[in-house]
Amino acid sequence: MANRCQVTGRVPRSGKHVSFSHKRNPRWFKPNIQTKKYWLPSEKRWIKLKVSTKGNKIIDKRGIESVVRDIRQRGEKV
Numbered sequence: 058m059a060n061r062c063q064v065t066g067r068v069p070r071s072g073k074h075v076s077f078s079h080k081r082n083p084r085w086f087k088p089n090i091q092t093k094k095y096w097l098p099s100e101k102r103w104i105k106l107k108v109s110t111k112g113n114k115i116i117d118k119r120g121i122e123s124v125v126r127d128i129r130q131r132g133e134k135v
Contacts, residue, residue, distance in 0.1 A: 060087055060090050061090075061107065062088060062090060062107065062109035062111070062112045063106050063107050063108060063112070063128055063133060063135075064108050064109070064111075064112030064113075064115055064116065064124055064128070065108075065109055065112045067088040067109045067111065067112075068088070069085050069086065069087045070085070070086045071083060071084070071085055071086075072085075072086055088109045089110045090107055091108060091109070091110070092105060092106070093105070093106055093108055093113065097121060097122070104125070106135070
């Protein structure tokens, strides 16, 4: 899936758009995915991650080393 956060796992969700007359039409709620480069000091290299804005806040709070360790434990390649 293209729109997937590597940190939080957020994916697009389906829902309904409700008009003023309460007609319901299908729509997608897409996460705000950004491609960001982070410096990984332990490996002395840059890594690219597709993260949502929530994932970006998690990286700021916990640190890139901790987040990359969790991503690798899930089996994803970084």
